[in-house]
Amino acid sequence: MRRIGILLSGRGSNFVAIAESIASGRLDAEIAVVISNRAGAPGLEIARQRGFPTLAIPAQGREREAYDRVLIEALAQHGAELVCLAGYMRLLSNAFVQAFPGRILNIHPSLLPAFPGLDAQHQAIAHGVKIAGCTVHFVDEQLDSGPIILQAAVPVLDNDTAETLSERILKEEHRIYSEAIRIVLTGAYRKEGRRITCD
């Protein structure tokens, strides 16, 4: 398994980090397609410029299941074996999750299960935690809840804003996402319940 389908909605820095890991030979994989629900997503434009197959599939009134059927079809047509969410801002239907069992990854900018959902870095600052970080996890039917593959921690400094904390976390995101993809693609892990042990 080495063909990755990327879903993104925005800036695309995690996608770029993955593409660079592949280009530099640190990650043995291939980007099968980059898909966005937002036609104007900067990440989609970067993917286009770098010559990757791209698709904009706006939701436009489609119901979630119907939209996700189009997504599943597009990913299958491009031969995507592993789906990586990289700032993809839409909830996935159960049907989508079941179409790629154990083969959807997400990156979230908090140490899950703390601060799931939107604005995780802001939630961390507002809560007053001293340590924040990011999590790469398998996607299941609930939001930001599947088995954890890798996490990285960063300190929260007294003068941090959500922006400065986000920057510190993002550096770690770029590092651990490619590493987690490598672990999953090579099958170098074991799963017991929701506990993932990397070999």
Ligand code: GRF
């Ligand atoms: C990242 O913080 C990621 O953890 C979250 O959305 C953001 C996407 O950033 N899921 P980018 O588009 O990869 O730059």
